[in-house]
Amino acid sequence: MTRLADLTTRGRSVRAHRPWPRTVIDAAVWRAATRRLTAGELALLGLWGEPGQVHMALLDEAAGRVAVLSLDCPDGHYPSVSAHHAPAGRLERALCDLTGLKARGAPDPRAWLDHGRWTLRHPLGAPVPAAGAAQPYVFLPAEGESLHQIAVGPVHAGTIEPGHFRFTANGETVVRLEARLGYAHRGLLARMAGADLATAARLAARASGDSTVAYGYAFARAAEAALKVEAPPRAVWLRALMAELERLANHLGDIGAICNDAAFLMMHAHCAVLREAALRANSATFGHRLMMDRIVPGGVTSDLAPDGASVLRALVGTVRERLPVLTALYDDTASLQDRTVGTGVVSTELVRRFAAGGFVGRASGRDFDTRRALRYPPYDRLEFQTPVRTEGDVNARVWIRIDEVSQSLGLVEQILERLPGGPVRRDLPAGSGEGLALVEGFRGDVLAWLRLDRGRVARAWLRDPSWFQWPLVEAAVEGDIVADFPLANKSFNCAYAGSDL
Amino acid sequence: MSMPKLLAEGILRTPLTELPPAAGDAELAELAARLDAGARRRLGRSLSIRQVDAGSCNGCELEIHALSNPFYDLERFGLRFVASPRHADVLLVTGPVTLNMREALERTYAATPAPKWVVAAGDCAAGDGLFCGGYACAGGVADVLPVDLHIKGCPPDPTALLKGLLALLADASAKPAR
Ligand code: SF4
Numbered sequence: 190m191t192r193l194a195d196l197t198t199r200g201r202s203v204r205a206h207r208p209w210p211r212t213v214i215d216a217a218v219w220r221a222a223t224r225r226l227t228a229g230e231l232a233l234l235g236l237w238g239e240p241g242q243v244h245m246a247l248l249d250e251a252a253g254r255v256a257v258l259s260l261d262c263p264d265g266h267y268p269s270v271s272a273h274h275a276p277a278g279r280l281e282r283a284l285c286d287l288t289g290l291k292a293r294g295a296p297d298p299r300a301w302l303d304h305g306r307w308t309l310r311h312p313l314g315a316p317v318p319a320a321g322a323a324q325p326y327v328f329l330p331a332e333g334e335s336l337h338q339i340a341v342g343p344v345h346a347g348t349i350e351p352g353h354f355r356f357t358a359n360g361e362t363v364v365r366l367e368a369r370l371g372y373a374h375r376g377l378l379a380r381m382a383g384a385d386l387a388t389a390a391r392l393a394a395r396a397s398g399d400s401t402v403a404y405g406y407a408f409a410r411a412a413e414a415a416l417k418v419e420a421p422p423r424a425v426w427l428r429a430l431m432a433e434l435e436r437l438a439n440h441l442g443d444i445g446a447i448c449n450d451a452a453f454l455m456m457h458a459h460c461a462v463l464r465e466a467a468l469r470a471n472s473a474t475f476g477h478r479l480m481m482d483r484i485v486p487g488g489v490t491s492d493l494a495p496d497g498a499s500v501l502r503a504l505v506g507t508v509r510e511r512l513p514v515l516t517a518l519y520d521d522t523a524s525l526q527d528r529t530v531g532t533g534v535v536s537t538e539l540v541r542r543f544a545a546g547g548f549v550g551r552a553s554g555r556d557f558d559t560r561r562a563l564r565y566p567p568y569d570r571l572e573f574q575t576p577v578r579t580e581g582d583v584n585a586r587v588w589i590r591i592d593e594v595s596q597s598l599g600l601v602e603q604i605l606e607r608l609p610g611g612p613v614r615r616d617l618p619a620g621s622g623e624g625l626a627l628v629e630g631f632r633g634d635v636l637a638w639l640r641l642d643r644g645r646v647a648r649a650w651l652r653d654p655s656w657f658q659w660p661l662v663e664a665a666v667e668g669d670i671v672a673d674f675p676l677a678n679k680s681f682n683c684a685y686a687g688s689d690l
Numbered sequence: 691m692s693m694p695k696l697l698a699e700g701i702l703r704t705p706l707t708e709l710p711p712a713a714g715d716a717e718l719a720e721l722a723a724r725l726d727a728g729a730r731r732r733l734g735r736s737l738s739i740r741q742v743d744a745g746s747c748n749g750c751e752l753e754i755h756a757l758s759n760p761f762y763d764l765e766r767f768g769l770r771f772v773a774s775p776r777h778a779d780v781l782l783v784t785g786p787v788t789l790n791m792r793e794a795l796e797r798t799y800a801a802t803p804a805p806k807w808v809v810a811a812g813d814c815a816a817g818d819g820l821f822c823g824g825y826a827c828a829g830g831v832a833d834v835l836p837v838d839l840h841i842k843g844c845p846p847d848p849t850a851l852l853k854g855l856l857a858l859l860a861d862a863s864a865k866p867a868r
Binding site: 304306307308309312316321323343344346347348349350351371372373374375376377379380388391392395396397398399401442455458459461462464465468472478479481514517518521522684685686 | 692693696697706741742743744745746747748749750751752753754755756758759760761771773774775785786788789790791792793794795798819820821824825826827844845847
């Protein structure tokens with residue numbers, strides 16, 4: 190019996206949940222699951238709530254299995270997971286803000302998404318009108334002599350998303366960094382509740398603009414799982430094609446942007462040209478530069494344009510020709526390496542504990558990729574490698590991305606080669622059920638969960654990979670100089686909007 | 691290829707820059723009602739832009755970033771992004787103005803010296819995105835600040851952004867700026 194099965198058999202199974210089991214368990218099993226998280230036997234994939242019930246999604250990495258445990262909390266409380274497993278901390282705080290359910294024994298009771306400015310409290314629980322007056326926020330203390338604080342954001346110097354960073358520094362050295370997010374909270378999940386599938390899919394596609402394909406993809410797969418239907422084969426392959434194109438464009442842009450933050454503008458300009466070429470190819474092929482709203486429950490909304498395959502092959506050719514030139518430039522520029530090597534280090538132990546996905550995990554030795562671990566189609570029939578490094582610094586994260594660009598190029602070619610014919614979209618029944626899906630976005634594993642009630646979304650939850658990466662940014666810059674923060678932060682490029690929703 | 695070779699290639703190759711798009715008619719009409727000729731003369735053909743993300747999904751930011759790539763090369767038009775609102779003539783605002791960002795946006799506006807213009811970029815900022823209304827958003831930018839120009843799209847592509855910003859530069863009328 191696997192480590193998960195032994196938990197999921199100790200409760201009442203929810204039949205409508207697919208493809209992985211959901212089990213309503215008691216507090217003792219909830220605590221047992223928490224102990225396995227603490228022991229590192231299982232990884233936390235998510236923690237969310239709805240009126241009267243909390244859910245925890247778990248992964249048995251070795252077995253490639255996923256399960257959801259649900260606990261009724263009639264008195265509005267559940268045993269804190271974060272008291273024993275820190276990665277649950279901000280999820281518990283967000284859960285409380287949104288539903289009012291409290292984690293008993295949680296070490297950090299501060300609000301996370303709710304800054305006291307909303308017109309409602311507990312919008313996903315039993316909503317109560319709120320005054321909308323800002324609440325003061327107490328940052329964690331740092332003690333010692335000659336410490337000073339630097340407050341940055343939520344409006345930043347560059348064109349980036351809103352968030353607040355509070356540094357405590359000793360001279361130039363960062364003693365503690367604490368991020369405060371929630372500024373981009375738009376109330377997305379509340380909008381989804383009660384929406385028809387088409388509207389909900391459009392909302393999912395706007396969780397995080399740079400991952401619009403990944404979110405559309407995860408949401409569509411969750412909806413199809415709930416309805417027990419599959420997208421037509423051609424759509425299945427086109428989705429992966431879009432996902433790889435999205436990864437390609439983001440990695441190309443970010444490799445340049447990281448170098449830009451180390452004041453190496455030439456790399457930035459060259460990478461920006463390649464990114465623009467990718468976005469134009471997306472537009473020529475699928476009719477939108479970011480491929481927004483192209484993946485929907487039931488399939489995809491646009492087939493390849495007639496010359497799409499040749500446009501994409503030309504793109505692959507261009508990037509393949511230019512990439513070695515740029516990587517050589519990156520590798521040969523000592524002043525650049527001086528900034529990226531040894532900066533912003535995250536240990537393997539920490540990425541394992543936080544189950545950090547994507548290039549953040551892979552640059553620190555966590556060999557995890559949902560495309561391989563969960564082998565959703567068509568990746569079960571495609572050949573690719575997941576690059577892994579162990580240094581965990583800015584340089585390692587850059588190299589993982591460079592290597593992933595090469596892998597994505599290969600995947601685009603394979604998909605174009607083997608793309609099956611036929612329709613790209615099917616009609617969906619107005620059914621009911623629950624679905625969970627994980628797909629590999631450029632940042633890592635994007636999770637989508639939903640419950641459908643006769644064709645409408647009753648409840649939904651989305652989890653960005655950044656939930657388990659943001660805390661690592663804070664750990665990574667400790668002991669670095671303040672001036673290295675933009676560089677280190679960019680090398681993570683965590684999502685604000687995607688986490689805030 | 692070494693760095694000197696790459697640099698040489700950059701000098702010898704023809705530029706990648708696109709021909710400038712004509713300013714959009716709708717944008718021109720909107721601006722005609724607002725822009726002050728005197729202020730335009732004072733500014734010359736140059737505007738400094740401060741971007742503020744007021745709760746966007748970041749799709750709009752990606753396309754705003756693209757404006758600086760060698761294809762669109764915003765700076766050749768005298769338009770440039772600046773790091774502080776105190777150096778800005780234009781606030782380029784995206785997102786449905788979340789209530790958590792509202793005060794920061796208002797303070798950024800207050801910190802921007804007059805004459806100043808506000809451009810709302812994207813459908814969210816225009817007040818007809820998917821997020822407007824609800825418990826967490828103020829609506830569009832116009833619900834919080836006086837808006838001089840809307841650039842629609844989800845997200846507006848770089849050409850649409852460029853058209854709008856060029857309209858801001860090109861048009862002049864007698865109405866006072868703020
Ligand atoms: S307009 Fe579209 S791209 Fe821009 S912030 Fe809104 S949802 Fe995102």
